[in-house]
Amino acid sequence: MKTAVYHNNHDVRVEDYPIPEPGRGEILVQTRASGVCVADTMEWYLSPRAPLTLGHEAAGVVVKVGPETGKIQVGDRVSVHHHVPCLICEHCRRGNYTMCETFKKTHIRPGGFSEFFLASALHVERDTLVLPENVSFEVGTLVEPLACVIHAIRKANVQPGDSVVLVGTGTMGLMFIQALKYWGVRKLIVYEILEWRQKKACEFGAPIVLTPYQDPEDEVKRVREILGTHGADKVIVAAKDLRAMEMGVRLANKGGTVLFFATPHPQESIPLFPSYIFFNEITITSSYSANHLDTRTALDLLANGAVTGEALISHRYPIEQLSEAILQTASRQGSLKCVITFA
Ligand SMILES: [Zn+2]
Numbered sequence: 651m652k653t654a655v656y657h658n659n660h661d662v663r664v665e666d667y668p669i670p671e672p673g674r675g676e677i678l679v680q681t682r683a684s685g686v687c688v689a690d691t692m693e694w695y696l697s698p699r700a701p702l703t704l705g706h707e708a709a710g711v712v713v714k715v716g717p718e719t720g721k722i723q724v725g726d727r728v729s730v731h732h733h734v735p736c737l738i739c740e741h742c743r744r745g746n747y748t749m750c751e752t753f754k755k756t757h758i759r760p761g762g763f764s765e766f767f768l769a770s771a772l773h774v775e776r777d778t779l780v781l782p783e784n785v786s787f788e789v790g791t792l793v794e795p796l797a798c799v800i801h802a803i804r805k806a807n808v809q810p811g812d813s814v815v816l817v818g819t820g821t822m823g824l825m826f827i828q829a830l831k832y833w834g835v836r837k838l839i840v841y842e843i844l845e846w847r848q849k850k851a852c853e854f855g856a857p858i859v860l861t862p863y864q865d866p867e868d869e870v871k872r873v874r875e876i877l878g879t880h881g882a883d884k885v886i887v888a889a890k891d892l893r894a895m896e897m898g899v900r901l902a903n904k905g906g907t908v909l910f911f912a913t914p915h916p917q918e919s920i921p922l923f924p925s926y927i928f929f930n931e932i933t934i935t936s937s938y939s940a941n942h943l944d945t946r947t948a949l950d951l952l953a954n955g956a957v958t959g960e961a962l963i964s965h966r967y968p969i970e971q972l973s974e975a976i977l978q979t980a981s982r983q984g985s986l987k988c989v990i991t992f993a
């Protein structure tokens with residue numbers, strides 16, 4: 651079978667791998683579509699560990715099952731989440747499933763950028779979801795990224811009636827817009843620098859889309875005027891730009907929450923003003939990945955149309971062009987979600 655092996659963003663080689671055999675509780679999935687994630691473009695994170703077989707947003711058809719795979723059967727159309735928690739460690743017991751060691755160690759093998767992949771017994775038992783008829787394989791690849799959005803909304807404790815500021819409208823940002831509206835937010839202000847993305851944000855239902863002012867003080871004034879309060883109840887920064895993060899902290903309401911969703915380089919930092927945080931009771935938090943509860947909600951939102959999956963997929967590539975798909979994703983020029991499709 652064809653499997654893509656990543657060395658760096660410009661060097662991805664398609665190699666011939668043996669088709670794996672499912673053991674007890676395991677399933678073999680024929681990949682039909684696999685999403686390219688921004689995480690697949692972070693060379694500083696990936697290259698030191700290369701060669702790697704990537705692809706963690708995969709959907710396909712079950713073609714072989716090992717003994718004792720429960721309800722999953724040959725022919726099922728599935729989305730398999732790449733990480734699954736143990737459910738019993740100290741992190742899982744506190745509900746922090748994405749911090750679980752088992753979660754980080756579990757992977758589909760060799761990965762979603764491969765003609766076939768194996769899902770372990772834990773994957774099959776905990777986070778293999780059968781796609782409803784009206785969810786295509788391509789849309790099925792959005793279960794994982796949308797689940798990350800849901801995870802963030804839950805971690806920020808977004809409530810119906812909240813005012814929310816969202817910074818950044820990449821593919822994740824566009825999913826945030828739709829999911830936040832589904833969550834019943836009262837007011838939503840979206841920030842974006844790129845003009846074509848601003849248009850997309852409007853298309854996806856953002857009521858107010860702004861280009862940030864140069865001076866953050868002006869921005870604070872503007873948001874206070876629009877919201878009629880001290881700031882937004884929840885601020886979600888879905889951009890790895892440090893200025894966006896700094897601005898995000900300033901735009902939160904008293905008692906508000908700021909959630910960092912994107913990953914800057916580990917050496918980068920922003921100034922923090924503890925006194926401001928203290929007097930305004932600002933909560934600063936973050937969210938990493940998504941758990942088996944988030945994926946189920948994500949699939950519901952894709953199936954009931956609250957999030958319009960088809961409109962989020964802009965580019966399709968064969969596995970041989972994975973490097974092009976990665977570079978397109980990294981360029982932020984005119985693309986939403988890029989997916990690798992398999993005949
Ligand atoms: Zn991803």
Ligand SMILES: [Zn+2]
Nearest residue numbers: 736739742750
């Ligand atoms: Zn655990």
